[in-house]
Amino acid sequence: MAQGETEGPVGGSAVVSSAATGKDGGAAHEVLAVVFQIRQNRLSVLLWCRALPPFEGCWALPGGRLGATEGLGESVRRQLAQKVDVRDLSHLEQLETRGEPGRHPGGRTLATAYLGLVPAGIDPVVPHDTAWHPAAELPCMAFDHAAIVGSARRRLRAKLSYTNIGFALAPPEFTMSELSRYYRAALGHDVAATNLRRVLLRRGQIEETGRSVPSGRSGGRPAALFRFRTRSLEITDAFAVLRPPQG
Amino acid sequence: MAQGETEGPVGGSAVVSSAATGKDGGAAHEVLAVVFQIRQNRLSVLLWCRALPPFEGCWALPGGRLGATEGLGESVRRQLAQKVDVRDLSHLEQLETRGEPGRHPGGRTLATAYLGLVPAGIDPVVPHDTAWHPAAELPCMAFDHAAIVGSARRRLRAKLSYTNIGFALAPPEFTMSELSRYYRAALGHDVAATNLRRVLLRRGQIEETGRSVPSGRSGGRPAALFRFRTRSLEITDAFAVLRPPQG
DNA sequence: TCAAAAGTGTTTTTCGTACACCCATGA
DNA sequence: TCATGGGTGTACGAAAAACACTTTTGA
Known part of the structure; x- marks a missing residue:
């Protein structure tokens, strides 16, 4: 339900992307968040289940279209608060930007991914189509989101060391x-x-x-x-x- | 001369950006390259001098508008080859994406920066408005490009260690x-x-x-x-x- | 044969892991 | 007093820096 709004930019973007990839050269830009929390002694990631094609029934990272007047990190915080009701981030940092032309079936879409962390012990209320999954056993993942979760795990692992x-x-x-x-x-x-x-x-x-x-x-x-x-x-x-x- | 083409996306982007930041939510997207080479025992970065406002007379990172059908890394390589005639990159990796709304006076512009390296000992021919500058003594820099060079230096320094x-x-x-x-x-x-x-x-x-x-x-x-x-x-x-x- | 630059042997220090042992508590 | 989990002391090994010393060359 809350994720329905994400369908526009992520899924049904034929109209949007045709405009965005027009002769002005602009492309659609979305932000994505890999939100980790340790739950029951497992590193878990917050995902939501897509109700519509493409990747119907697969799981995706929370995120959505970058607003016209907001910064990238700002946008991630907003979307996490609005769409999955997560406001307790203890850390947020940029991971990477993906822009391969074929990464998004609906049209050219750039995605800037962030790594977000939620401290253990709290249990944020999340919408019914949203759930925590062990990062080591990802379900069917939409787009290139599985690879992005992998990047996030490696980043977290490295930073724990130094x-x-x-x-x-x-x-x-x-x-x-x-x-x-x-x-x-x-x-x-x-x-x-x-x-x-x-x-x-x-x-x-x-x-x-x-x-x-x-x-x-x-x-x-x-x-x-x-x-x-x-x-x-x-x-x-x-x-x-x-x-x-x-x- | 070769850099004149970059003026469009980087400098005179009032028209472009007004279209790009319209109600479709798309923003202009450019790629930038921090190209380092060790020259005379100093870490040096390739910059070009802006001939037109904004930041007239200041120096900027090479780069330009992302093409409609190219990937991000692909775009960096193309622009380096076309605009500054650098084809001898021994390494290229993504650094970060900047998207603060105010970072670009001409209108909303996202920039994905890359770190590129050229091996010591060769001397690529570069256009007349382009020059190598010691990374430790940057000249007047356009936009947020000085900060991006700083990120690149830290990245290189860290990676040399492991x-x-x-x-x-x-x-x-x-x-x-x-x-x-x-x-x-x-x-x-x-x-x-x-x-x-x-x-x-x-x-x-x-x-x-x-x-x-x-x-x-x-x-x-x-x-x-x-x-x-x-x-x-x-x-x-x-x-x-x-x-x-x-x- | 001397100066200069390259290369080796050895010592010292730091740091993280491994492991044995001691401490505080509840039943 | 015994099992249980927390905490300390110490030994071991890896790795890098420091430094004295040797090697190989040109003049």
Whole structure:
């Protein structure tokens, strides 16, 4: 329903695109968002199901036509808020722009894709035709959207290694074993909480809140609560290799 | 002269943009190229001087309007070949797309920027209004092009640390002291040839050709010639940090 | 034989992982 | 007091920078 509006620019764009690809050289331009959240220890992406051709029944990234007076990032935030009711983005960054002439059956359409992150633990209300899917098991995907999700996964994975982008995956406060599960889900491999703690502490990414969480029914030492020191993107380990002399 | 054609899309776009930003929502789309080459031990960027307002007398990145049937990368290569006669790109990759409504005084224009590299040692013939400028001392720059050059520098610098992108800066064969000068120019800090040699050899990026260069008039041991093992982009050191267990 | 430039051996440092061990809690 | 999960101390290995030393050439 909310997505019906997206049908125009994404699906039924024969009229629009013929105008847009006319002799003035302009092409239709849309923005797309790969919104990730860790849900049940899996990296998940927000998709909506197309009701009309092309790609009827397949899943697509949320997004839509770029407005005449808005910036690209601005447009992504607007469309996520309007169409899938997501307003809790902890991070948003541009991924890539795709413009192959054949990428869109309905006519020439350029798409600028963004990577958006929602912290774990919250559950935004989304429309009925919209759902979270594990990024590792994508359903039938429309257009080139599967490839775009792949780009987003690689970007997130890389940035976890040299920035503090974990702040955007984690809730405001967390235990180290929780955080290591988020990292495991996003990286796709095991992450030992004990070492993650020291790495992120040494890099100054996280700090103790002083509080702790009582141990569960099966006992165990209470877990200390941590938070990220800053909640905006910073490069914390600019490269272990080829660094300037004198450390 | 060759750049005069670029005046249309970049400068005198009042008519075009009014059509492009009309109620169909399309906007003008251009591609831009940040073409780097190491020249006289300095990282240099190819710019052309604007003859007409806006930004008359300032320098701009080469590029122009995206054609109706061409892909983005394809368009960059075409425009570089046609307008500045550069056909020797050793590497080309997409950087970012800028679409702030106010970025272009003549009307709404989206720009997708690319990073292009030309190997050191060749000297492409460029039009008379086009020149190489040190990336560290940019002249008066049109639009947001100075910021785009900054993005390109950061991208190149980062990729030198974990990919084999040096292949695109160096000529087919080179001595280690030459290569260390290219790295120094691109990274902005000293790079010891002796360590660079071992790092790149360990990573399998370079190999000896078996030949060597006779020493100069002041003597010295002849330098061995090296080449990059592959001349397409590869990630050679996927991350020293947060790597999967079992090394 | 000396200066200059290239190349090698070795040391030091940093960083991340692995692993053993200790701590705090609930039943 | 025992199982359970959290936290600390330490060892190990990889990788890069620093630096002393050797090699190979021209004059």
